[in-house]
Amino acid sequence: MPKSGSTPKISRRTALAGLSASAALLAMPRIGRAADETIRIGFPTPLTGPFAAEARDQVKCAELAVKLVNDKGGIAGRKVELLVRDDKLNAGEAATRTLELIEKDKVHAVVGALSSAVQLGVNEVTRARGVIYVSISQSDTINEAKDFSKYTFHEALNPHMTTAAVARQTLKKGMKVAHLVADYAYGHEMLRGFKRAQAAIGADNVGEILHPFGAADYSTFMPRLMSMRPDVLCISNFGRDQANAIKQAVDFGVKQQMKIVVPVILHNQRLAVGPDVFEGVVGGANYYWGLEPQSKTAADFNAAFRAAYGGAIPTDYGAYGYSGVASLLLAMQAAGGTDNDKVVDALEKLQYDLTKGPQHYRKCDHQSVQSVLVLESKKKSAMANDNDLFAILANDAGSDDMLRSCGELGHTT
Amino acid sequence: MDLSLIIMQLLSGIALGAVLVITALGLTIVFGMLGVVNFAHGALFMIGAYAGLYLASLTGSFWWGLLLAPILIGAFGMLIEFVLIRRLYGRSIDDPLLLTFGLSYVLVEGVRIVFGSDGIPFPTPPQLIGVLDLGIGFFPRYRLFVIALVAVVLLVLWLTLEKTRVGLIVRAGARDPTIMQVLGVDIGRVWLAIFGLGVGLAALGGVLAGPMRSVNPEMGALVLAEAFVVTVIGGLGSIVGAVVAGLMVGISISMVALFAPEMATIVMFALMAVVLLIRPQGLFGVRGRTA
Numbered sequence: 001m002p003k004s005g006s007t008p009k010i011s012r013r014t015a016l017a018g019l020s021a022s023a024a025l026l027a028m029p030r031i032g033r034a035a036d037e038t039i040r041i042g043f044p045t046p047l048t049g050p051f052a053a054e055a056r057d058q059v060k061c062a063e064l065a066v067k068l069v070n071d072k073g074g075i076a077g078r079k080v081e082l083l084v085r086d087d088k089l090n091a092g093e094a095a096t097r098t099l100e101l102i103e104k105d106k107v108h109a110v111v112g113a114l115s116s117a118v119q120l121g122v123n124e125v126t127r128a129r130g131v132i133y134v135s136i137s138q139s140d141t142i143n144e145a146k147d148f149s150k151y152t153f154h155e156a157l158n159p160h161m162t163t164a165a166v167a168r169q170t171l172k173k174g175m176k177v178a179h180l181v182a183d184y185a186y187g188h189e190m191l192r193g194f195k196r197a198q199a200a201i202g203a204d205n206v207g208e209i210l211h212p213f214g215a216a217d218y219s220t221f222m223p224r225l226m227s228m229r230p231d232v233l234c235i236s237n238f239g240r241d242q243a244n245a246i247k248q249a250v251d252f253g254v255k256q257q258m259k260i261v262v263p264v265i266l267h268n269q270r271l272a273v274g275p276d277v278f279e280g281v282v283g284g285a286n287y288y289w290g291l292e293p294q295s296k297t298a299a300d301f302n303a304a305f306r307a308a309y310g311g312a313i314p315t316d317y318g319a320y321g322y323s324g325v326a327s328l329l330l331a332m333q334a335a336g337g338t339d340n341d342k343v344v345d346a347l348e349k350l351q352y353d354l355t356k357g358p359q360h361y362r363k364c365d366h367q368s369v370q371s372v373l374v375l376e377s378k379k380k381s382a383m384a385n386d387n388d389l390f391a392i393l394a395n396d397a398g399s400d401d402m403l404r405s406c407g408e409l410g411h412t413t
Numbered sequence: 414m415d416l417s418l419i420i421m422q423l424l425s426g427i428a429l430g431a432v433l434v435i436t437a438l439g440l441t442i443v444f445g446m447l448g449v450v451n452f453a454h455g456a457l458f459m460i461g462a463y464a465g466l467y468l469a470s471l472t473g474s475f476w477w478g479l480l481l482a483p484i485l486i487g488a489f490g491m492l493i494e495f496v497l498i499r500r501l502y503g504r505s506i507d508d509p510l511l512l513t514f515g516l517s518y519v520l521v522e523g524v525r526i527v528f529g530s531d532g533i534p535f536p537t538p539p540q541l542i543g544v545l546d547l548g549i550g551f552f553p554r555y556r557l558f559v560i561a562l563v564a565v566v567l568l569v570l571w572l573t574l575e576k577t578r579v580g581l582i583v584r585a586g587a588r589d590p591t592i593m594q595v596l597g598v599d600i601g602r603v604w605l606a607i608f609g610l611g612v613g614l615a616a617l618g619g620v621l622a623g624p625m626r627s628v629n630p631e632m633g634a635l636v637l638a639e640a641f642v643v644t645v646i647g648g649l650g651s652i653v654g655a656v657v658a659g660l661m662v663g664i665s666i667s668m669v670a671l672f673a674p675e676m677a678t679i680v681m682f683a684l685m686a687v688v689l690l691i692r693p694q695g696l697f698g699v700r701g702r703t704a
Contacts, residue, residue: 053531183675212678220670223421243627251553253544272532
């Protein structure tokens, strides 16, 4: 305002008063319009770092879930928008991004996170501000009473479910079991799950080796693992750690002596190291596209994904991104909007079937009760095409018995 | 604890150390002779792995990849020296450090764009698949090959530097480049060759590591940290130091893994801290050297 100096009649104070009044006027219609305002979903996920491949699949599928709802006219006439943020696999970064999503972008709910520590960071923020958070990380400390809030939901499988299902398929009474475990929350939770399943089956624990998170070389653990002479080796780690550990175990001839079992067998890691290395490895999964002959829902989900992404198939972690966002949107639809308490109520009552069969959130801890797949990696010669990675050994239907009891997690109900 | 297990563990440590030696070697040679701290060393290691993989699939043989990738990436290193690094000689040590640091981001991002950010499988050469029965246990053939190859590379490098005229010029050039120029040696060409050699060694390390680890754009980050630790323990610029420290770190990691596996990564840094306290210049370093 170059002329302000020549118009001294308007004092700075009146100018400010006038400005703020007009600002208030401008803001007014926004409040009136809130009902048809876009619904914004925050989506923190580790787009950079070792889990980037999984994170990108999550984003693709989350975007698909949003697109499908918008194509049908949105929710109560309101469009849905997904706000993706890179949490860099760092709890502090995730908390900051989540805070921005809530305070600055005014998101109505948050879905996402992949790592166990990161989901806790996100949950801290959403819980304190009473924002709904649907976690898609495969760790369940978030369901325990100390971290839980009525706004906290957990769509992913948890270590207890996957290890029990895998153990049922691979362990027998009297078998000797050794463990190679990543030394952080995820590994510890998986180890706890396996040991509990092992005890129930009557298999013997012959040793545990904890390895540093993100290690590139596992050769130094192999001689000791071999000397334990187990029948089964459970490797409980994630992402590239899984690929490297299995590859090096195979190099050391581990597969000739014992079976390799993992709590969660990762689609992208199997692609990254090839069929020969993974051949015969058994692990749990939330989703596998090959479910389509047995499940109409899976066939529909695959078809929607293929149509949106040029014939590609959705992965395990992709399915989490889809069901996490889609279940939330279903609840919003049922609640007729974004009123927090109504959506929480709707999520608790929701019976949904989005990717693989019926699911619901358990009342006490908001864990999604769902089926668990057990997969075995196929031999190269047995693969019908490049996407034909696994054979489905089991598809255990979801039930409350799969979960730790509400009481054990510290919930009073 | 029985003896055969300890021997097997020692062997794992030596194999691990062999890869550490080869990666630290390039870093320490470039620093010792050029005074350049090459932060792109890890990224070039990764590029080497990708180049090896690409060349191996192009020619249908791992061996061509192993031979050609270090040469090709070494030539690429010379290009980097000629176009970028050369302009920064005579300036403070931070300038090439920042340049190579930035370069590492460009390289990693470039690979992500070309090959994607997922890992790619790098198959073990068919002749070296499987394990060898050593009587006391089984050991992967490929890792034994890595130990042998690294030993050969070290021998060739040592003979070249100590017994040939080229080696003499290189060593003299590292000590006093001005006198060398006065004597009529084109020191620029020597530096070009040295940087190419350092980068070629990084690439060789990458190709060798490929069949042991999954190949992905971030694989160099950890390697850079390890190479620096080895270089610091051995003494910045010392070739013997890099060899001794590389094996020392490999064996320490392996032995600690036997008794306290979760400490396996930390031991490397603990070793570095101890060495720095007792001998700040590193085991074979020269005191007060600032390049």
